[in-house]
Amino acid sequence: MLTAIVLLPIVAAAAVGWLPPSLARRLAFVTALADLALVILAWLNQAPLESYPWIPSLGVEWRLALDGVTGMLAGLAALLVVCALAATTERITRQNEYAALMLLLLGFLQGVFLASNLGVFYIFWELMILPAFLLVGRWGDRKAAFKFFLYTLMGSLAMLLALVIILFGGTALPDLNYATLALHPFSPQIEQVLMILFLLGFAVKIPLFPVHGWQVDTYETSPAPVAAVIAGVMSKAGLYGLLRVGGVFFTSAFANAIPILLTLALVSLIYGSFCALGQTRTRRVLAYSSLAHVAMMTLGIFSLQSVALEGSVLQMLAHGLTTGGLFLLLGYLEDRDLPDDLDQLGGVATPMPVFGLALLLFSMAALGLPALCSFPGELLILTGLYHLSPGSAILASLSLVAAAWFLLRFYQRIAAGSGARLPRLTDLDWREQAVLVPLAVLVIWVGLRPYDWQAIIRAAMMTWGIQ
Amino acid sequence: MAEQPMFFLFLSAVLFGLGATGVAVRRNPLVMFMCIEMMLNAANLALLTFARYPIAEPRTAGGPLDGPVFVFVVMFVAAAEAVVGLAIIITIFRSRQNVDVDDLSAMKG
């Protein structure tokens, strides 16, 4: 079952690539939907761990496991790809290739999330770059795609080096399964080196200052559905990796470096917030606000407080929903040939009231309005952080004021105002609305009843060995 | 005649040097090709010499036919090479009416 979750999109992608474009997108949509259904089924049935030998000489075993956290992230990935495919319009050319690449990306993401073996994790981690690179490069901007590729490749190489050290660096591990890694602590020196290498790999993908250079260009130039998936799920892969690999296996090295790590994340947080304050383009505001948000989650992971870790995971879900939703909404504006300059927009909510409400919902959720999805996570992260370092918690919470400023400004400049200069607009049609419904429902559900989700996260993290 | 293998080896070295110089200085690919053949045959001569006059204690396992076998391999390879090489040269000549190798600098960096 778990294997099917990973392989279904990959196999389907091969078929989709050869189909005529209109059929291809539909089949891809159905496949992603089936993948989502599989994730939910597997989660409901508590699908057992699956393990087959793969590359025994390197300790790589095809080993997949689904628990609360990985299931949640896999579900988020499938959901966002479903929404992205549903929101894709005819403006995207060569839809068969596009849909196939989206499915590939989905399959590889599922591999990253479900892997229970570091080798499998790494293989999918590397593979993930390829479809993303092609999607950004072919339908977005070549330069942005190369930048993305080079940055992430740099991170991956650091991880590869770390893997080589684990395999051949004198540590006699029978295999690379997570369970084995958790049982065999490394010597302090090796652990420190490994932590730095993995940190570099994850920091690029999350991204953290100063290796975030690919992020803004990628988010700005790629098609909105692609940006929604990359910003919504792929950055979560980095955070998940940091939590799962870094936070569980290299705990003592992390604990030793907490002041440095917290500083790193705080700088990223403040940097992102300040950058977002000064932006005038819609996508760039979102990109920098994302930079700040993921820095907040990183802060939670670095603090190594169980409260904050729970908050970080909850926030991953929340951020996936809000960023995904916001990028899709911006895509709708682009479909209507509206400019992307905040100074030229305005008054969109008057002819498009449903769009206005949706934009309000998602941007308020993103800025952490209580009763919507981001607030519980932020509260958890900051409470945990406060326990460790009150000063950083206060400093980090100030970023919420900045977020309130730039996201409200973002909303007002697009939706409110007179809008006299805009062309005639039609409101969202049923398809465009339907795409947003599941995201909106989750945004409100997570906000109103966060404990439903926190309990799941907590149970999963217990099994990882985080108390 | 203890000096005898030295003459063969010397001849082989001279042939090899001539061939190498030819490859380096000539611009006609056919001539360069002949020079390469000359280098190969110089090597063959050396191989046969060592097969005929083995060094006192052979360090590695092997029989007296090792050298001639090698020579045959080289001759086959040279024949195959000539087939491919001449075909390339003829194709180039057909398309450009000229086979001066200095003009074939498409790979210039």
Place this chain on the structure above:
Amino acid sequence: MFWAALFLPLMVGLTLLFYGPKLGRKLAMSLACGSVGAGFVSSLLTFLHPPQSPDQVLFVWLHLGDAVVDFGALIDPLSITMLLTVTGVGFLIHLYSTGYMADEPEYPRFFGYLNLFVAAMVMLILANNFALLLLGWAGVGFASCMLIGFYQDRPSALMAARKAFVINTFGDLGLMAAVFVLANQGSVAFRDTLATPSDEGAIIVVLGLLVAAYAKSAQFPLHTWLPDAMEGPTPVSALIHAATMVTAGVYLLVRCQPILGSVPEMGALIAAMGLVSAALAATCALAQTDLKRILAYSTMSQLGYMFMACGVGAYGAAIFHLVTHAFFKALLFLSAGTIIHALHGEQNIFKMGGLARVKELSTARWSFLIGGAALAGIFPLAGYFSKEEILTAVHHDGVTQALFYGGLLTSAITAFYFGRAYILVFWGDREHEHPHAATALMNGACWVLLLLTVGAGAALGWPTNPTLEHYLHAVPVAGNLGEGLLLMCATALPGLGLAYAMFKTRPDGPAKGAIFRWAEQGWALDDVQRMLVIRPLQVLGRMFGRNIEDAVSHSMPDRVGSTAVQAGSELGLMQNGLLRTYALVLLTGLMGAIVYLLWQVQG
């Protein structure tokens, strides 16, 4: 029961936002009013039959580490009092709005957010722990922001909305800080934290609560959003920026009195800051020309009194003044709204005048007069009793009498600026063409509030029989009717008399002096805030967003890339495409290798 007061307005608010235009005007407005009315009825029933246990939990909301956050309500006299006030006044203002917003095409949006506001306010009052309180706390800030920015085509309204939201979010951080401290101590529920306040970290909790309360209640120095918030429709100003939301800060301090009590040295600070806000706002109100801004500053000033009361420990008096203020300030705003509505949006008091002769505005005139008299503290109106109680409490506190005299002076100024406003608006002989008549519902809402303003003070807080304080189990302030009347004669009457003397000739424009201009600008605190906070942040934002970001993400990585490309193209020149060069290099290399090997063998 009481949950109806939360969920009915919430559901109706969301329905109106999403389906409002399809419902039709009548149905939408009746739903909006009906849900809040039902909320009031349910509050009333809760008042009559309070539940057995004050803690009513629906479900577990979150686990903040060891601290369990319930989605639950705390039903005690304080929350019931607040609930009745909020839903009652809210219901009246909803009724009033049906008339005031009758010509507004976007009425579903207005009523939708108004209902969401009521729901958030009820959440704030009901919450039985700090985290849930934060939910309502930020919720009212959001609804308020959307209502301030209701007139979307006015850039100033959008700007005011954003300012209110950001300052309120800053206040939310204060409450969040309190949550951090308390959650790490094991509980954020009121029943634990208030029953046994811990001394550890108490100072941070108190400071956090104060920041939150100051931002929400528009107290110095976080008050600058309130005057600008008058950009919203007038019923919004009445509901949010006078009667309910801005009083949340007072509610918070009263609710957390055990925690405040654990840091006794803060009391004097709170009281002094209260006086600063009260006096500052009163002087600003003196100089305003916009009717609504006068009322806004007066609200801030009255809230200052409530904070003074909290500072000296007279929590009962603070809540009493909160309730009476809700009545008379809502009345003032509603009558001001009727006047502005009648004059087609004119808000400048110097362009009014002569309105006493307009028959359509007689209800508004009486409402404004009675509401203002209550504000000035004239016996036997509601404001008299509550304000005298606060002043008496400050007098008895005995820390310093400066607070008391400052309070008296502010009270005189209050009477003066009300007199000024009343004379400028109603006296004179200016003619007004086609005033817009108020609907029966608008006038009806005013009459109900007028009755409350007249009667509530005596009923709830007669000095010898302070009903409300008994109900709240607060320590009553030993007041004395004679002393109170004496104070009134010493403050309110001279204030009104001075106003009469100065404005009876009704000047045509505001005074020109520099100080006057300065006061009109709110003592330029807005500019100070802009220079000290906004500008530096904007500059930093631009610096980060353009210069540093450009270096870190563009020019530096680009330089690495271009260096590599450059190096590649330079090294590529070695490939000159000449076969013989390659052959020569190859042979040279081979030769070198052979020589090296031979040399190795020899050596």
